[in-house]
Amino acid sequence: MKAMHFHCLSLLPFLFCFYTSCTPKELPVNDSIRLNQLGFYPSEEKIAVVVDEEAAYKKFSIRNEETNNVVFQGVLSSPRSSSFSPEKTAVLSFSEVKTPGRYRIEIPSIGKSEPFVVKERLLQDIALAGLKVFYYQRTAMPIEEQYAGKWNRPAGHPDDRVMIHPSAVSPGRPAGTIISSPKGWYDAGDYNKYIVNSGFTVGVLLSLFEDYPDYAIQMNTNIPESANSTPDLLDEIHWNLAWMLTMQDPADGGVYHKLTTPGFEGFIKPVDCKKQRYVVAKSVTASLDFAASMAQAARIFTVVEADYPGFSDKMLKASRNAFEWAMRTPDALYKQNEMNERFEPAVTTGTYGDRSADDEFFWAATELYVTTGEERYLAIAEQYAPAQFTLPVWSNVSSMGCMTLIRYGKTLDEKGKMLAGKMKTQLMDYADNASRNAELSPYAAPYGRDTKDFFWGCNSDAASNQGIVFLYAWLLTNDKKYLTNAIRNMDYILGRNATGYCYITGYGYKSPMHPHHRLSASDDIEEPIPGLLTGGPNPGKQDGCNYPSDVPDECYIDDEASYASNEIAINWQGLFTCFSAALDAALTE
Ligand code: 9MR
Numbered sequence: 209m210k211a212m213h214f215h216c217l218s219l220l221p222f223l224f225c226f227y228t229s230c231t232p233k234e235l236p237v238n239d240s241i242r243l244n245q246l247g248f249y250p251s252e253e254k255i256a257v258v259v260d261e262e263a264a265y266k267k268f269s270i271r272n273e274e275t276n277n278v279v280f281q282g283v284l285s286s287p288r289s290s291s292f293s294p295e296k297t298a299v300l301s302f303s304e305v306k307t308p309g310r311y312r313i314e315i316p317s318i319g320k321s322e323p324f325v326v327k328e329r330l331l332q333d334i335a336l337a338g339l340k341v342f343y344y345q346r347t348a349m350p351i352e353e354q355y356a357g358k359w360n361r362p363a364g365h366p367d368d369r370v371m372i373h374p375s376a377v378s379p380g381r382p383a384g385t386i387i388s389s390p391k392g393w394y395d396a397g398d399y400n401k402y403i404v405n406s407g408f409t410v411g412v413l414l415s416l417f418e419d420y421p422d423y424a425i426q427m428n429t430n431i432p433e434s435a436n437s438t439p440d441l442l443d444e445i446h447w448n449l450a451w452m453l454t455m456q457d458p459a460d461g462g463v464y465h466k467l468t469t470p471g472f473e474g475f476i477k478p479v480d481c482k483k484q485r486y487v488v489a490k491s492v493t494a495s496l497d498f499a500a501s502m503a504q505a506a507r508i509f510t511v512v513e514a515d516y517p518g519f520s521d522k523m524l525k526a527s528r529n530a531f532e533w534a535m536r537t538p539d540a541l542y543k544q545n546e547m548n549e550r551f552e553p554a555v556t557t558g559t560y561g562d563r564s565a566d567d568e569f570f571w572a573a574t575e576l577y578v579t580t581g582e583e584r585y586l587a588i589a590e591q592y593a594p595a596q597f598t599l600p601v602w603s604n605v606s607s608m609g610c611m612t613l614i615r616y617g618k619t620l621d622e623k624g625k626m627l628a629g630k631m632k633t634q635l636m637d638y639a640d641n642a643s644r645n646a647e648l649s650p651y652a653a654p655y656g657r658d659t660k661d662f663f664w665g666c667n668s669d670a671a672s673n674q675g676i677v678f679l680y681a682w683l684l685t686n687d688k689k690y691l692t693n694a695i696r697n698m699d700y701i702l703g704r705n706a707t708g709y710c711y712i713t714g715y716g717y718k719s720p721m722h723p724h725h726r727l728s729a730s731d732d733i734e735e736p737i738p739g740l741l742t743g744g745p746n747p748g749k750q751d752g753c754n755y756p757s758d759v760p761d762e763c764y765i766d767d768e769a770s771y772a773s774n775e776i777a778i779n780w781q782g783l784f785t786c787f788s789a790a791l792d793a794a795l796t797e
Pocket of ligand 1: 395397557558559560664665771775776777
């Protein structure tokens with residue numbers, strides 16, 4: 209049934225009276241009314257979902273909280289359901305409400321929603337909070353009160369005495385050699401540092417800078433470097449790049465896979481962590497993700513030479529050397545179990561393992577080609593070019609190269625232009641498929657319609673990154689449907705979903721309080737560090753926690769122990785930060 213909408217201006221006076229003064233104000237708040245808990249942009253689509261079979265076809269009103277007037281009335285949709293959930297939803301739409309203000313949804317006999325706002329720059333704060341998380345994740349420096357408020361803490365993990373693990377020896381560095389490898393971000397809920405994930409995250413954040421430079425430049429996160437002339441986004445990325453450079457063996461250009469304690473640390477403060485840390489095995493995927501992100505950073509950091517003299521040249525050299533190592537050692541995939549059979553101590557922390565390095569070869573060759581213009585890199589990129597578009601995730605980075613080629617397509621030589629053209633077609637095919645009929649799904653979003661959408665880290669590795677891809681499709685075509693579908697995924701992440709959570713700590717009226725995050729768990733502060741995106745529903749339940757449901761889109765638990773649904777991680781954080789900033793930029797410029 210088609211929803212019927214009436215503007216209040218056209219209502220008869222008695223109806224106006226009925227809806228302003230006679231609607232019972234004591235309607236209870238009903239948490240089955242799900243919406244983006246931050247609110248809506250004035251000119252964009254506004255949709256909420258009610259998870260209640262009874263809601264279909266019912267009338268609803270939108271009431272302005274300040275004036276107490278009903279400003280819009282409509283009818284809920286027919287019932288909707290998915291193949292994997294017993295729940296039935298009904299959708300309500302009120303995009304006609306465009307005046308900034310504070311509102312609630314009211315549905316007689318069901319209840320009212322929590323209040324929400326309509327305003328410009330809706331996502332500005334959350335994008336900044338998303339980026340600020342990287343400051344909180346910094347190792348080896350004190351996190352000071354003037355930047356971090358109550359989440360200040362002393363420095364942890366100086367990493368100035370890191371040991372070469374027996375798996376990582378080279379002629380100049382026998383096992384047990386001590387090297388210094390400070391700085392960088394903690395990877396996630398744990399305290400280790402992993403090159404594969406670092407390279408990917410740096411690439412995502414750099415892409416934000418390349419795609420939306422004007423927006424990125426004005427992002428002020430109040431960090432120690434805020435006073436210099438470099439945008440905070442690049443200062444933040446620099447902190448991690450500086451660490452990554454120390455992970456390259458100067459003797460041969462190969463890059464260690466990770467810097468880690470043998471097993472995960474307990475849930476203790478960074479300053480209390482005393483276990484020996486090691487650099488472990490060089491790998492082809494780490495070396496290529498390093499080469500890719502360094503080459504990308506090298507072309508960007510030329511603009512901040514004043515604050516970081518010589519850094520750009522240094523990164524390009526390091527990138528070339530890592531790439532050559534990978535070309536010589538293409539089969540050096542990281543295999544933790546095999547490594548543990550041969551060397552001690554055994555290492556049981558995150559693996560970031562991979563079955564193929566083809567996508568990493570493609571990304572690294574692409575970045576080196578775009579930065580240097582050298583045909584040799586283009587030839588290698590062509591050799592490893594993907595057959596179809598896949599969303600950017602740490603384990604498949606081909607779309608990182610794809611998006612770089614699209615970004616620079618116009619400036620490339622003929623062969624480069626051709627490859628960029630192919631990549632554009634692949635991306636558009638993906639975006640068209642993913643957005644088809646999204647508005648008809650139970651939560652009226654492209655993401656969340658398929659049981660495959662729910663897995664470890666899906667809030668980022670399926671919802672946020674798909675949103676980023678829609679924004680590319682919108683930039684390429686100027687077709688509003690892609691922009692709207694990006695907004696729909698953001699609405700999903702921020703509350704219009706099956707659990708009713710806004711998955712960002714400190715935002716919305718129902719957000720995670722107990723993320724699997726050692727920093728938040730050990731700081732003696734009740735609220736978690738703000739701005740963290742948690743992993744999301746994961747029917748894999750690999751952590752063995754007592755989840756409230758078996759339904760794929762409800763397999764989420766706000767429990768500190770739930771690393772499979774409630775952890776945070778820099779790659780997820782990078783994608784969400786990029787998505788929210790890019791969306792705010794797209795809706796503001
Ligand atoms: O993000 C990773 C996810 O794709 C994998 O399925 C999962 C299991 O291997 O590991 C995730 O990465 C974790 C890493 O190995 C260690 N630090 C925490 C990361 C987030 O859970």
